[in-house]
Amino acid sequence: xxxxxQNPRHLVRRxxxxxxxxxxxxxxxxxxxxxxxxxxxxxKFMVYxxxxxxxxxxxxxxxxxxxxxxxxxxxxxxxxQVVRGDSxxxxxxxxxxxxxxxxxxxxxxxxxxxxxxxx
Amino acid sequence: KQEVTQIPAALSVPEGENxxxxxxxxxxxxxxxxxxxxxxxxxxxxxxLIQSSQREQTSGRxxxxxxxxxxxxxxxxxxxxxxxxxxxxxxVKSEGGGAxxxxxxxxxxxxxxx
Numbered sequence: 389x390x391x392x393x394q395n396p397r398h399l400v401r402r403x404x405x406x407x408x409x410x411x412x413x414x415x416x417x418x419x420x421x422x423x424x425x426x427x428x429x430x431x432k433f434m435v436y437x438x439x440x441x442x443x444x445x446x447x448x449x450x451x452x453x454x455x456x457x458x459x460x461x462x463x464x465x466x467x468x469q470v471v472r473g474d475s476x477x478x479x480x481x482x483x484x485x486x487x488x489x490x491x492x493x494x495x496x497x498x499x500x501x502x503x504x505x506x507x
Numbered sequence: 508k509q510e511v512t513q514i515p516a517a518l519s520v521p522e523g524e525n526x527x528x529x530x531x532x533x534x535x536x537x538x539x540x541x542x543x544x545x546x547x548x549x550x551x552x553x554x555x556l557i558q559s560s561q562r563e564q565t566s567g568r569x570x571x572x573x574x575x576x577x578x579x580x581x582x583x584x585x586x587x588x589x590x591x592x593x594x595x596x597x598x599v600k601s602e603g604g605g606a607x608x609x610x611x612x613x614x615x616x617x618x619x620x621x
Contacts, residue, residue, distance in 0.1 A: 421608045430596070
């Protein structure tokens with residue numbers, strides 16, 4: 389059972405270009421989370437998706453950022469018109485459904501991340 | 508709004524020592540707390556997960572405790588080795604009302620000197 393797969397591992401974009409980051413969750417996981425880690429900062433939650441639904445995007449910047457998790461294929465984090473401040477490591481995590489009725493939330497498993505550099 | 512603080516920010520100790528990393532969180536309404544390890548330029552590796560109803564978890568030389576009411580957790584590393592050098596992150600999963608993701612501390616950068 390492969391872990392969470394993110395690609396590319398490293399991505400270089402010029403200012404104004406678009407960046408597309410992909411995340412394939414672990415087999416059987418239907419919940420995906422995206423986090424951003426800026427230099428010298430902790431990981432910050434961006435968005436939480438289930439298949440074909442955005443559940444919580446409270447951590448997403450209001451402009452230029454979008455995310456999707458289609459019925460088929462990986463989750464995509466898209467950054468339009470990138471700026472230097474977007475340079476960061478972007479991590480994806482996946483988890484299975486929490487156990488219904490037990491109040492126990494299962495752990496999330498993280499990918500290796502995509503390191504975006506905007507030049 | 509949940510905030511997670513980790514102390515110390517950096518720690519350097521000789522090989523073989525036992526050490527304690529600290530994590531505190533401001534809102535005790537959590538589902539669980541998780542300790543991760545992050546190596547330079549790499550992803551996160553989950554070390555230990557403690558559910559809110561639990562007091563501690565152990566894995567090998569690692570032991571994590573949770574005092575939910577006081578908003579504290581510690582990660583104890585026994586007989587440290589150079590291979591333990593990494594950044595250790597603490598993260599909590601808060602109960603409803605806030606963002607659905609984990610809230611992370613900034614980490615403790617640990618160096619074990621050979």
